[in-house]
Amino acid sequence: MILFPKTEQFYEEELTKCLQKEQYGEAVSMLTFLLQFPSADQQKTEQWQALLNWLQTMQPETVFPALSSQVDEEEEEEDLLRQMVEEKSTVDAAFVEKLLGMLRAGSMDQQLAALEQLAFVQRGPVAEIRSWLRQGPRHPHLQFKALQALKHMGETGSIDFVKNGNHIVVDIEETPLSSEEFPGQIRDMIRRVEEISEMRQPDFAFFAKQTWQEFLSYAYGTPIYVELLTQxxxxxxxxxxxLHTALQEQLFGTANREELQDIYGIVDSMEGSWNNAYKVLRRHLDTILLGGR
Incomplete structure (x- = not known):
C-alpha cells in the first residue's frame, strides 16, 4: 500500500481538524488507518504512533467503547452528566451512598467518576467530600476534582489539606471549573506554545494542551502554582x-533545546528559572506517562 504525498497532506489536515474539534474517536480511527501504510515516512509514522499512544492514555473512552456513554456527541457533556445524576438520584435512594463508597474505597478511576457525579447531586454531601479531601495524601488530580465538585455544589470558604507534600490552603470558590477560568497569565502560557507549534508541528498543540491541563490540576494551590502567577x-x-521542550523529548525522544529557547526568547538571565520549570514538568510527565495518573 502506498500513501501519496497529496493524500497524506489531506489526512493530516483532517486529523488536525478532528483534534481541534475534540473528535478523538475519529482521530483514533484515522491514525489507525494511516499506520497501515508501510511506505509512509518513518518520522511521520513515529509521530502518528506517538499521537495514537497519547490518545489511548489521555482519552481512553475513544479506544475502549465500553467505557463511553452512548450519547449524542453534539450535546453538552456537563448537561448530560447532570441529567444522568438527577435521574439516578430519583430512582435509586442509595445512589449517593454508592458514590461515596466508590470515593472512599474505589480505584482512582472510580473515585474520579464518583466526584464527577457527586458534583451534580442536589444538596450534595459537602461535609463528606470535605472530610475525604483532608484525610491523608491523595492524588493531586483527585484533589483538584474534589475542589471542583465542592464548587459545583455551591460551597465557599477555605479548606486546608496536604498536596504534593505541602500543606496548602485554598478558597473553594476560586477553583477553576474549566481551562478558561484559570488566570490569564496561565492561559497565555499554553497559547504561546500553540502559537509557536502552529507553523512547525500543528498537531503538537493538542499534546501540549492536554498535558498543561493535567499539570495545572497537579500544581493548583501549591508553591509551583504561585510561581506560575508571578509577574x-x-x-x-x-x-x-x-513545556514545549519537555513534552517533545517525552513524545519523540529528542528536542533541540537551544533552538527552542531561542524561538521563545530565553536569554541567559532566565536559564536558572527555565531549568527549574523544565525539571518540574519532566517529573510530572514521567509520572503521568508511566501510569501514575
Missing part, C-alpha cells in the same frame, strides 16, 4: 518553552 519578566516564555 517576573519572561515567566510566560520560560514555562511555555520548558
Amino acid at each position: 517576573e519578566d519572561g515567566v510566560i516564555d520560560i514555562w511555555a518553552s520548558a
